[in-house]
Amino acid sequence: MPNRIAVSDLARAAYCPRQLHYARRDEDREPPPAVREIRALAFEYPTLLTASDDELSTRPLAATPTTYRQNLRRLSERDEWDVLTEPLDREVLLTGKDCRGVAHKLVGDPVVPSVVSPGMPPERGVWEPQRVRAVALAKALAWEREREVPTAYVEYPAHGVVRTVRLTTRNKAAYRRALRIARELDFVPPRLRDSAKCDECAYREQCGVKTRTLRSLFRR
Template sequence: MSVSFSSLARAAYCPRQLYYARKEEDWSRPDESKRRQQLCHRYNTLHEQDAAALRSEPIDVEPHVYLDRVESLSTRAYWPAIAEPSQTAVFVEGRDCHGRITKVLEPDTQDLCDHPLPTLASPGKPPETGVWEPQSVRAVAAAYALSWERERPIEYALVEYPAYGVVRTVTLTTRRAATYRRVLRTVRSMDGPPPRVDDDRCHSCRYRDRCGVKTRSLASLLGF
C-alpha cells in the first residue's frame, strides 16, 4: 500500500490525529497557512520590498529580520534554483509513498549536490536547529519517492519555512531513514484508533475534544 506524504507527516506528529483525519476525510488547511507556504515562490520579490510593504505579508518575524535572512539565503549554492525553480508542485510516486513536492531542483541548476533536490515548504515555525520530525519524515519520503522515479540515489532534501525566511538541509541519515520506516509501518498497520498521546501537542489539534485527552500547557507547542 502506497502511503501519502501527508499521512506520514501526520502520523509522525500523532498517529491518533491521522486516524481522525482519515475517519472524517479531513485534509483541509487554513487559508493563512497556504498564504505563508506560498511565500516560498516569491523570495525574489520579497527580497526587494521595503519594511512597510513586508508588514502586509504573512511573515512571522520583523521585516528587517526577514530581509537579513533572505539576504543570507541568497548566498547559498541552491539560491538561484530555489528562488526561480523550473519545476513546482511535482507529484511523485515511489515504491512505498507518494505525494506532491513543492519544488524539484535539478543538478544543473544548483551546486549543493549532483542529484535532483526535492524541497518542501512548511507554513510553520522552524526549530532552533534542524527540522521538526513530521517534516523530516515527509522530506525523507519525498526523497525516496523521487529517487524511485528517477532511478538514482538522493542524499539530501530541503525544508523551507518561508514565513521565517529559513531553509534547512535534511540529510538522509540512517537514523532518519529508520524513523521514516517506523512511521510507515505505523500507518500501514493502523486498523483502529492508536493510543492517546496526551501531551502538549494536543492543544493545537482540531480533534482534541473527541479524542478524550487532557490538554496541557501551550509552552512547548511545536509549529506544524
Template structure:
C-alpha cells in the first residue's frame, strides 16, 4: 500500500464520491472551476461586502438577497474571532502533514516562528485555528461530511507542523455568510482515517453508484457509466 501523502482535496472528493476522485485523477487540469474560485474569494472580502449597496451586492456571487446577506455578515461581527476572520494574517497556507497536505484558506492565530514560545521552544497560548472555505451552501446544521474530513485533515497537518494538538477548525460558506465550527472527535478522526485508507488503496475505479442524486451534476457522468433513472421508470410507468 502506498504511503504517499494525500491532498485535502482528494480526501474531500473521495468522501463525496470515490469514483469521482478516480476520474478526477485522470485529468490533466484539476483546477477548481472559475465560479468556485470567485465564491471562495468572498471569504476575503467581508469588510468590503458589508459596505456595498444592494445593487452592487446583488451583482456578487452570493446566494442570499442583499439584505439577508448583509444581516448574515452582521451576525458574524458578533464572533470573538471576527477581526481575525475578516482580516486574516495567514492566508492560503500550505500545510504539509504526516499523511496529508493541502491549503488552509486562513489560519487564525500566529503560526511558525511568529507563535509565542516558552524558554524550551514549546508553543504557548491558544492554538491556531485552520479555516477551510467552501464555495457551496451549508447544511441546516454543522458542515457537510466532505468539508468535515477536509477540516480534520487540516487540523492533523497543522498539528504535525506546529508540534501541538489542534482540536478546532472552521468551515466558511462565504456565499451565504455562514461560518461553522468543526471540533476534533473520535468519530470525525475515524472517518478521516477510513477515507485516507480508501484513497491510498485506490488502484482502479471504485464500484459504481446506482442512480445516486449526486451523479446528476457530475462532470464525469458521461464516461463514468452511471445511469440515473427517471421518476417515470422508478414508479413503473
C-alpha cells in the first residue's frame, strides 16, 4: 500500500504543486495563531449570532457585524445548523486508504467531516483545494467506518458561511488528480504564471514571483 498522503498536502497540490514543494521543506507546518483564532469562531456560532457590535468588533471577522449576523441568521435557518453547532467531535485525525488528516469537526447522523477554513468563500461553491480536502476527509472517514460518506462541509467562520461538498464525479476526480501530484512530486515544479494564487501564497518570496498584493491567508 502506498504511503498515506497528508490531507494538507493534497490541498496544496490542488492549489499549486510548487507551494507543496516549499511546504514539504518547511519544518514548521503548524497554522499560525491568526488561523487558529479564526477557526475557533466555528465553535461559537450561537454566541456570535446574538453578540453585540462591540463584541463582534473584537473578533477576527472578515465582515461587518451586521453582515456577519445576517450570514449566521441564514445559516441558522438551514437544517444543518444543529449538527454544525453541536459537533460530535473536534480535531479528529482520520486515516484512510490513501490519505490521513484532521477533520476540524465530525457532525451529523450519519457522521460526516467538516473542514474549517480561515479564508474567504467564493461567490458560489467551494475553492478547489478545500473541495479536495473535504473529499479526502470524507473518503478517510468512509475507510475507517466502512460505509459511504457522500458529503462533507467547508466552513468559512470569519464570514459566517458554510458550504456543502458532495462527492460528485468531478470532485472525486479533483481529489485523485491532487493525490497523483502529491505522490509523484520529487522535483521543483515550475512557477505559476500571472496567477492571483501567487498573491496569497506565504512562499511567494522564496518562489521569486512578482505579486500584486500582500494578502496573508491561503484559500485552503
